[in-house]
């Protein structure tokens with residue numbers, strides 16, 4: 001940013017504080033972002049920007065932010081060096097490691113994965129030049145269970161899914177408060193739209209009475225740590241009341257009978273009680289999900305940061321074939337290649353560990 005830029009001039013850019021990456025316009029003065037507003041021309045966010053975007057300059061200009069590369073001295077302290085020197089020295093050390101041990105011994109961590117994807121594009125080129133084949137990112141700290149379940153369901157963990165909440169008839173949030181954490185474009189506007197439309201429904205499964213729960217048609221205020229009982233009971237009701245999409249089960253799934261049989265043994269009333277929920281409330285939620293023309297479901301950090309997180313990901317209702325959950329539109333779909341686990345790429349002819357790649361953009365159930 002140049003200090004000479006006119007203050008009143010708006011510049012189009014994107015917010016990088018979360019994965020939604022809303023389009024924003026900013027004014028700049030003296031190298032600082034002084035004003036921020038949503039970019040109405042942005043096709044995804046359509047002028048929406050949450051309050052966090054107003055703090056972009058705080059993050060951009062933090063006094064703790066490094067202004068120059070630092071090189072460690074022999075005594076353990078750091079000295080500032082210029083970029084050309086830093087890049088030349090780091091490149092030489094990486095090249096030496098590659099020559100001595102092979103590029104696959106260089107592990108790459110980062111490249112986006114959450115809000116800041118800027119490093120991703122450059123990271124891919126760097127990895128290719130080095131021959132680095134093992135990667136991971138920040139999602140490894142929080143989404144491993146969910147990715148593992150996606151791997152079991154879709155054939156590989158990179159096939160992570162998201163919901164089309166803008167168009168879904170029923171939106172379900174499990175351990176998530178999008179009023180604050182967003183996670184999809186125009187979150188607050190969409191939540192208001194769903195909550196005021198009598199043809200649509202907002203369902204929240206969360207121990208907390210969050211802002212999203214305040215708007216919900218159904219709030220299952222599950223006992224903390226008892227999500228597995230709640231989710232098991234929910235799935236068991238779908239089986240017991242025969243609310244599944246049988247065409248989908250027959251034509252698009254395999255080996256489901258073992259799961260269905262296990263769910264038939266779930267003591268629904270007892271599990272609801274252990275989850276601190278009225279059985280009737282859980283049944284109403286199951287029926288509303290099952291009769292929806294389209295349903296989008298989002299589990300978030302309330303699941304991975306609670307006990308039995310991988311089990312809860314496995315039990316998430318988004319993975320059970322109800323009629324509205326596997327549509328091409330307004331349901332859920334693969335949204336990008338995100339993989340928190342160290343894997344091998346196929347680019348260098350190395351056998352891939354784990355899961356074979358599915359075409360990018362493959363839609364669930366399509």
Ligand code: SF4
Pocket residue numbers: 015016017018019020021022048049050051052053182183
């Ligand atoms: S939802 Fe908020 S934090 Fe996320 S990208 Fe948009 S403005 Fe930034």
